[in-house]
Amino acid sequence: MKAIQITEPRKLEIVEVEKPMLKDSDEVMIKVKAAGICGSDVHIYHGTNPMATYPRIIGHEFTGEVVEVGTSVQNVAIGDKVVVEPILYCGECYACRSGRPNVCEKLEAMGVHVDGGMREFIVVPSAKAHKVSPDLPYEMSVVVEPFTIAAQSTWRGDVKKGETCLIMGAGPIGQAILQYALLKGATCIVSDIDNERLDDAKKLGATHVINPLEVDVVEKARELTGGSGPNVTIDSACTLKTFEQAVEMTSPAGRVVVLGFSVEPSKIAQVHITKKELTIVGSRLQTNKFGEVIGYLNTGALNPEGFVTHKFHFLDAQKAMDLVEDPSIKKNKVIITF
Numbered sequence: 296m297k298a299i300q301i302t303e304p305r306k307l308e309i310v311e312v313e314k315p316m317l318k319d320s321d322e323v324m325i326k327v328k329a330a331g332i333c334g335s336d337v338h339i340y341h342g343t344n345p346m347a348t349y350p351r352i353i354g355h356e357f358t359g360e361v362v363e364v365g366t367s368v369q370n371v372a373i374g375d376k377v378v379v380e381p382i383l384y385c386g387e388c389y390a391c392r393s394g395r396p397n398v399c400e401k402l403e404a405m406g407v408h409v410d411g412g413m414r415e416f417i418v419v420p421s422a423k424a425h426k427v428s429p430d431l432p433y434e435m436s437v438v439v440e441p442f443t444i445a446a447q448s449t450w451r452g453d454v455k456k457g458e459t460c461l462i463m464g465a466g467p468i469g470q471a472i473l474q475y476a477l478l479k480g481a482t483c484i485v486s487d488i489d490n491e492r493l494d495d496a497k498k499l500g501a502t503h504v505i506n507p508l509e510v511d512v513v514e515k516a517r518e519l520t521g522g523s524g525p526n527v528t529i530d531s532a533c534t535l536k537t538f539e540q541a542v543e544m545t546s547p548a549g550r551v552v553v554l555g556f557s558v559e560p561s562k563i564a565q566v567h568i569t570k571k572e573l574t575i576v577g578s579r580l581q582t583n584k585f586g587e588v589i590g591y592l593n594t595g596a597l598n599p600e601g602f603v604t605h606k607f608h609f610l611d612a613q614k615a616m617d618l619v620e621d622p623s624i625k626k627n628k629v630i631i632t633f
């Protein structure tokens with residue numbers, strides 16, 4: 296079978312690999328149908344993801360059909376349409392015992408630390424396969440994983456009905472967070488330096504949008520919230536500056552959610568945190584959010600219509616990666632089909 300492998304930084308190849316086999320009675324084999332390209336896949340391609348090793352079959356946002364099940368598998372059956380929860384953890388460390396396996400000390404993400412889902416077939420423990428409605432097209436089930444990031448970050452930020460939530464960044468993750476925060480009943484403001492993306496955010500339901508290239512984002516956010524600042528700020532732009540601005544503008548008793556992986560320090564003044572008793576939290580991957588997101592997608596409460604803007608056959612993976620890297624092309628989620 297074939298797989299999309301980053302053999303070394305800047306080198307993407309379609310490689311021939313052995314088709315996997317079930318080794319345990321609780322495993323399932325999935326015929327992969329679609330996989331999303333994520334910013335972190337691009338970082339692996341560039342050689343700038345410190346957690347990735349090479350060669351690596353990428354892909355952690357993927358969906359497909361169950362084609363084989365081990366003898367003890369209960370939760371899914373042959374023919375089921377599933378999405379895969381792409382993280383493996385020890386179950387024993389402090390984080391795992393605290394119900395936070397997404398930050399397990401020995402965490403392995405498929406497509407990063409171990410081979411991922413951009414291949415024709417994959418075998419995973421059945422607990423990682425989550426069944427979705429057979430009516431949900433693969434173009435929609437492929438976005439479950441990015442939406443779990445939104446579920447996690449709005450949960451970490453404790454976004455509540457009636458609150459104001461400012462989302463920094465209107466890319467695919469920012470848009471998913473916007474939809475999720477709206478679902479939780481928050482009034483949403485979105486900032487981004489790209490006016491087209493801001494238009495998309497407005498269409499999705501953002502009450503106000505801010506372009507930091509045109510106005511001072513901190514001042515504007517205060518002005519739009521009657522002087523107090525947003526109650527929750529979720530930074531999916533992940534620059535040194537946006538983190539500083541988030542801490543500065545969030546309201547007293549508010550929360551700041553950090554999604555970035557930068558190793559460079561931001562300049563954060565203690566006074567903002569203490570004076571306002573801010574809660575600053577990180578949000579990584581997700582904990583037990585697949586069921587929740589699938590439920591919302593199955594009922595239509597979340598509707599990622601138009602979320603996927605480009606599709607490529609897997610043999611054209613290089614073209615897909617080139618498109619993702621081309622800043623002149625307007626896009627949202629780019630997916631690979633198998």
Ligand SMILES: [Zn+2]
Nearest residue numbers: 333334335356
């Ligand atoms: Zn992703």
Ligand SMILES: [Zn+2]
Nearest residue numbers: 385388391399
């Ligand atoms: Zn652990």
